[in-house]
Amino acid sequence: MRDSVSAAILTGQTEQHLVKHPQLGCLLHKEVVIPLERLAASARAMGFDLAVASGFRSFERQCAIWNDKVTGRRAVLDDDGQPIELSQLDDWGKVQAILRWSALPGASRHHWGTDLDVYDRCGLSADYPSPQLTADECRPGGVFGDFHIWLDAALQAPHSDFRRPYAEDRGGVGCERWHISFRPVAEQYARALDKGILEEAVRRSDLLLGTVVLAHLDEIYDRFVTVSPD
Numbered sequence: 720m721r722d723s724v725s726a727a728i729l730t731g732q733t734e735q736h737l738v739k740h741p742q743l744g745c746l747l748h749k750e751v752v753i754p755l756e757r758l759a760a761s762a763r764a765m766g767f768d769l770a771v772a773s774g775f776r777s778f779e780r781q782c783a784i785w786n787d788k789v790t791g792r793r794a795v796l797d798d799d800g801q802p803i804e805l806s807q808l809d810d811w812g813k814v815q816a817i818l819r820w821s822a823l824p825g826a827s828r829h830h831w832g833t834d835l836d837v838y839d840r841c842g843l844s845a846d847y848p849s850p851q852l853t854a855d856e857c858r859p860g861g862v863f864g865d866f867h868i869w870l871d872a873a874l875q876a877p878h879s880d881f882r883r884p885y886a887e888d889r890g891g892v893g894c895e896r897w898h899i900s901f902r903p904v905a906e907q908y909a910r911a912l913d914k915g916i917l918e919e920a921v922r923r924s925d926l927l928l929g930t931v932v933l934a935h936l937d938e939i940y941d942r943f944v945t946v947s948p949d
């Protein structure tokens with residue numbers, strides 16, 4: 720069955736499917752609001768204050784992040800969080816280094832409004848005023864360690880509609896335990912996002928290294944866009 724969701728929604732070029740959440744302060748897919756409020760309420764019952772660091776992100780915004788990484792205005796990090804000297808890599812090497820921690824514009828799950836980066840506001844302090852979204856924060860003993868132990872159990876509950884698409888490092892996108900996804904809608908969108916839609920979005924954009932991306936689109940799609948189903 721062919722899904723009818725539009726290419727504009729899949730690639731972050733419209734906000735028609737979104738609502739602004741008054742308390743969480745982010746744009747979300749309409750169908751995510753109530754399930755997310757339920758998840759936040761169960762977090763609250765356990766003493767956590769579930770907050771959203773990043774909800775919907777537009778194609779334009781993702782493209783600006785990407786281009787800043789290509790030009791060196793924004794750091795590209797290795798697996799240990801250390802900056803990579805991008806000028807020492809060839810163009811395909813640069814693209815792969817960026818894709819490790821930044822989605823290809825058009826292929827970010829944040830375009831859908833179904834995927835969110837979350838943290839526990841109770842873990843913040845004067846010494847630690849904002850989340851960095853790193854592995855250290857999320858592991859036991861980290862500032863959000865207890866929150867993620869609770870979240871592990873919450874996501875594994877049989878009725879949970881949220882999952883972690885980047886729970887494991889499979890050599891493509893790095894492990895991002897802070898990133899959760901509303902499965903009922905996101906799985907439909909993931910099926911609908913084919914290479915043709917991505918190619919068209921990249922072709923029509925100002926993406927730097929766009930020709931390199933297009934030349935390797937099959938591999939990028941397989942390694943960095945698709946995630947394993949549960």
Ligand SMILES: [Zn+2]
Pocket residue numbers: 773829834835836895897898
């Ligand atoms: Zn994310």
